[in-house]
Amino acid sequence: MSLTLSRAELVRTANFIDGQWRDDAEGWLAVTDPATGERIAQVPDSGPAQACAAVDAAQAAFGAWRRVPARQRAAILKRWNDRVMAHQDDLGRLISREQGKPLAEGKGEVAYAASYIEWFAEQATRMNGEVIPAPMPGRRMFALREPVGVVAAITPWNFPAAMIARKIAPALAAGCTVVCKPAEDTPLTSLALVLLAHEAGVPPGVLNIVTASRERTPAVVDAWLDDARVRKITFTGSTPVGKHLARRSADTLKKLSLELGGNAPFIVFEDADLDAAVEGLMAAKFRNGGQTCVCPNRVFVHGAVHDAFARKLAARVGALKVGPASDPASQIGPMINVRAVEKIARHVQDAVAQGATVLVGGQRLDVLGPHYFAPTVLTGATAQMACSGEETFGPVVPLTRFDDEAEVLAAANDTPFGLAAYFYSQDVRRIWRVADALETGIVGINEGALAAEAAPFGGVKESGYGREGSVHGLDDYLHIKYVCQGQLD
Numbered sequence: 001m002s003l004t005l006s007r008a009e010l011v012r013t014a015n016f017i018d019g020q021w022r023d024d025a026e027g028w029l030a031v032t033d034p035a036t037g038e039r040i041a042q043v044p045d046s047g048p049a050q051a052c053a054a055v056d057a058a059q060a061a062f063g064a065w066r067r068v069p070a071r072q073r074a075a076i077l078k079r080w081n082d083r084v085m086a087h088q089d090d091l092g093r094l095i096s097r098e099q100g101k102p103l104a105e106g107k108g109e110v111a112y113a114a115s116y117i118e119w120f121a122e123q124a125t126r127m128n129g130e131v132i133p134a135p136m137p138g139r140r141m142f143a144l145r146e147p148v149g150v151v152a153a154i155t156p157w158n159f160p161a162a163m164i165a166r167k168i169a170p171a172l173a174a175g176c177t178v179v180c181k182p183a184e185d186t187p188l189t190s191l192a193l194v195l196l197a198h199e200a201g202v203p204p205g206v207l208n209i210v211t212a213s214r215e216r217t218p219a220v221v222d223a224w225l226d227d228a229r230v231r232k233i234t235f236t237g238s239t240p241v242g243k244h245l246a247r248r249s250a251d252t253l254k255k256l257s258l259e260l261g262g263n264a265p266f267i268v269f270e271d272a273d274l275d276a277a278v279e280g281l282m283a284a285k286f287r288n289g290g291q292t293c294v295c296p297n298r299v300f301v302h303g304a305v306h307d308a309f310a311r312k313l314a315a316r317v318g319a320l321k322v323g324p325a326s327d328p329a330s331q332i333g334p335m336i337n338v339r340a341v342e343k344i345a346r347h348v349q350d351a352v353a354q355g356a357t358v359l360v361g362g363q364r365l366d367v368l369g370p371h372y373f374a375p376t377v378l379t380g381a382t383a384q385m386a387c388s389g390e391e392t393f394g395p396v397v398p399l400t401r402f403d404d405e406a407e408v409l410a411a412a413n414d415t416p417f418g419l420a421a422y423f424y425s426q427d428v429r430r431i432w433r434v435a436d437a438l439e440t441g442i443v444g445i446n447e448g449a450l451a452a453e454a455a456p457f458g459g460v461k462e463s464g465y466g467r468e469g470s471v472h473g474l475d476d477y478l479h480i481k482y483v484c485q486g487q488l489d
């Protein structure tokens with residue numbers, strides 16, 4: 001099935017550097033449909049030469065862009081938002097085709113991405129500084145907020161539009177210029193977004209994007225890490241790569257935002273509304289087929305309600321329709337690639353070998369294609385299993401029975417990660433006690449769908465640092481300059 005969009009020019013197959021589409025890289029990277037393995041396009045497999053050309057352009061454009069009045073930058077971002085929403089159907093189709101999520105989710109992601117662009121268009125005009133009451137006579141003291149400079153954005157495949165938008169929109173709003181490298185699995189959506197930004201009036205050099213394969217990506221990103229002109233790295237992806245970025249950028253002391261892996265606990269207390277808890281878990285766990293860093297990875301259920309909860313959950317999970325994005329009935333699509341599906345299968349096999357029971361699912365669905373895995377519920381999960389220690393990033397719910405609050409909080413926090421946590425309870429005293437005790441950057445109380453452009457998104461511990469979205473989302477792209485004026489007489 002070929003890649004057909006209402007507006008064919010949205011399928012870009014070149015790097016965008018200094019306002020030009022360029023395909024002068026060393027090789028080509030095939031983009032495939034994860035549902036079928038079919039090749040749908042090819043984009044440049046770039047190297048250090050393209051990475052450096054992108055920084056040259058971004059650095060040259062920075063001086064003028066930072067001086068564009070905030071209201072004008074906001075107007076450009078608003079036009080970008082409008083263009084993204086005007087192409088919602090095509091972009092949704094593009095996301096579904098290269099990433100695999102069902103079409104309704106693909107279109108939903110476009111609206112989610114646009115919400116960040118609109119939000120930061122508004123925030124651009126509120127980048128106020130401070131007038132500081134001077135502690136001594138004869139001085140006037142100010143704190144000014146300035147753009148950090150050239151930003152390198154490195155994005156993952158699981159939300160190819162939203163992750164680009166929530167990094168690039170605040171950077172441009174702040175007056176920074178950007179070099180971007182999308183994931184090898186999903187370059188087409190980001191190239192289409194860059195085209196729409198260009199059409200919205202983002203000037204040449206302000207936003208540059210280079211595509212690369214998994215093999216060449218380290219050379220592209222290392223060129224940026226070693227380049228003193230790049231003043232900030234913003235990254236969403238795995239913790240090992242995040243640590244590499246932190247280490248390698250130390251020599252030039254870049255500012256970093258790292259949104260890394262999670263291992264979210266989801267706790268169902270004995271006083272929870274069980275139906276609401278099942279709904280919340282379905283929403284949180286099965287978004288994007290479980291391939292989200294805030295997906296619950298460990299589900300703890302109180303002994304008094306465990307069996308009833310497991311029965312209700314298994315009925316819902318067993319009824320999920322798995323299939324390609326091209327089938328409007330599909331609720332769970334293929335996993336992104338063969339590495340992903342093999343990791344999921346390994347987690348389930350390991351859990352079963354250590355005594356877990358499969359209530360529903362539990363196997364690959366090779367009849368549908370090479371990347372499908374059945375939505376799965378396991379009972380009897382323990383802390384020793386791989387599915388408890390590592391992020392599964394797939395449609396697997398491992399249930400663990402617990403008996404008291406202190407025990408479950410210790411278990412929930414017993415991980416180096418700290419991105420999201422969820423719990424269900426109707427006891428207001430417990431609610432605040434538990435929310436306080438959870439060591440994560442995000443907590444859902446009787447709610448499974450937490451994402452919103454107005455909320456600060458980010459983690460603690462080895463889930464990284466920095467916040468995306470919200471009134472805090474611009475701070476990562478700004479530094480504060482203290483200006484002190486002495487008396488003139």
Ligand SMILES: NC(=O)C1=CN([C@@H]2O[C@H](COP(=O)(O)OP(=O)(O)OC[C@H]3O[C@@H](n4cnc5c(N)ncnc54)[C@H](OP(=O)(O)O)[C@@H]3O)[C@@H](O)[C@H]2O)C=CC1
Nearest residue numbers: 155156182183184213214217221237238241260293391393
């Ligand atoms: N926090 C989150 O949202 C995400 C978490 N993950 C977690 O990570 C696991 C592995 O997923 P994976 O896609 O491999 O994640 P990665 O961290 O490898 O990829 C994320 C981004 O980093 C790039 N990258 C990879 N290696 C390097 C490197 N050495 N230097 C610089 N950039 C690099 C990737 O490029 P390229 O694609 O070209 O390799 C991609 O753009 C998942 O199973 C999940 O647990 C994954 C994605 C998102």
Ligand SMILES: O=C(O)CCCC(=O)O
Nearest residue numbers: 158159236292293294451
């Ligand atoms: O890092 C991710 O997995 C993407 C963020 C998902 C979200 O915005 O909820």
